[in-house]
Structures are given as C-alpha cells and as structure tokens.
Amino acid sequence: MSESVVKSLKVESLIKVQTEDFSIGELYDWLKSEDASSGAVVTFTGIVREHVETRMQQMFLEHYPGMTERALEKIVEQARERWQLGNIVVIHRVGRLSLNDNIVFVGVASGHRVNAFEAAQFIMDYLKKDAPFWKKEINAESETWVEQKSSDIDAAKKW
Template sequence: MPEDLILVQTDDFDITTLNAWLKSDDASAGAVVTFTGLVREHAETAMEQMFLEHYPGMTERALEGIVVQARIRWELANIAVIHRVGHLSLNENIVFVGVASAHRVNAFEAAQFIMDYLKKDAPFWKKEIGNAQETWVEQKETDLLAAKRW
C-alpha cells in the first residue's frame, strides 16, 4: 500500500534516508524521482538568509491536497514532501519532493506537478534577509504559469 510522508519542519532532512523510504517494500516501484530545493543567492538583493513562515495545520492540509491530486492523475507508490520553515542560510535545503512509481514518466511528471502546485498553492511566506534589509517575497508569475500547464 503506497504511503505519503508530508512534513513541515525546522530541522534539516536527510536525502539518503528519504530516498530509501520512497522505495517500496514489495519492489513495485521501478522509478524514484526526487527534487531538493536549496536557498540560493540572489545577486540583486545580496541575500544572506531566508526566513520561511507558514500557517500550521493549513499548510499540511494544502500539501496533502496536492499529493491527492497527483495520485488521481498518475499511478504512484510512495510520496514524500518535506518543507522547512524558519531561518535558513545560503545553500541549505528548503524542500524535498520524492515520488516512487512503477514507471519513470509517472514519477517525473508527478514530482514536477507536486512542486509546481506547492509553489502556487501552499501557504508559505518567504522573507529574504541581507544587505541590512528584509524583504517579503511576492508570488512569482512564472510559478503561476508553470502550474497552468497541468
């Protein structure tokens, strides 16, 4: 029976452990696709740190809803969505999306779908901190457009 692992946490996650969890015990998964998002430098803002805020309970329900939609669209095995909140420094992990499936196309497409909808619909608020200033980041038009293709 496929499982979902959906967490919002301040602690870092271990990609190797999550990858091992994604593999099905009955060996029905022929593909595991993962994506790890990192805090990256923005030259224009001289960002040194990021602060991510969320609405507990609402955020987890939003992530669960996105995973349910992926399961409706594709035949999938285990799915993991881990998102960090709090203060994060450059090059730290922010998000992990992992999808196991019998077939690689399903795994690739479902992982992309989950990430696109996470960026569009999950209630996270991001503040970039650096160069003696703090700026709340607005949702990007490119993220909204990416989700429309599904």
C-alpha cells in the same frame, strides 16, 4: 498489473513541515517500496541560493500551521488521481535558512519513470502556487517579503 494487485500494494505519503534539516538519503530509502513495485524514484531538492541582485544572505520562511499540511495533502491526492504512484514524500522547512541549506524535498516512486517525473514536477509546481508559505529575504541592510512569482502560477497552469 491487475486491479487486485494494485489494491494490495501498500503506498504511503510522508508530508511534513519542519524547522530541522532532512536527510536526502533517508528520504530516498523510505520512498523505495519493499515490495519492489516501483521501478522509478524521482526526487527534487530545493536549496537556498544566492541572489546576486538582492545580496540575500539568509531566508526566513513562515507558514500557516495546519492549513499548510492540508494544502500539501491535497496536492499529493491530486497527483495520485492523475498518475499511478507509489510512496510520496513532501518535506518543507520553515524558519531561518542560510545559503545552501535544504528548503524542500519532493520524492515520488512509481512503476514507470514518466509517471514519477511528471508527478514530482506537478507536486512542486502546485506547492509553489497553492501552499501557504511566505518568504522573507534577508541581507546585511534589509529584510524584504517576497511576492509570489507569476512564473510559479503559470507553471501550474500547464497541468
């Protein structure tokens, strides 16, 4: 693809932090470029899962408004610098969430599947490492703030 064609393609990023749920289907449709330049769309949806050892029933997520969105924008910019990408979506929920609720959606469109897969994983790895979110696990007896996992920091190091 010539550089003049690449510059004429309209690519966008949709980045939001919100309390309300999101529609995976609507986000997928938004990712697909109307000019048909993207041959691949890769999505990841994180959901609240049961932690048997902690008997977690709910999760509470907090964030630092403004700073969080800027951190997510920076991560998306870094992905665009590494791979040739089309539209990108990063939606992260905050507030009280129950088991099986959607937490995060990362979607990447690209002309090629390898770029889309790698960029989606990169965005998710760096989101877990650099975005200022705090998680509290809630069960019938207690509420516990969760420390950042060393495995999340290690996952980002590979990039």
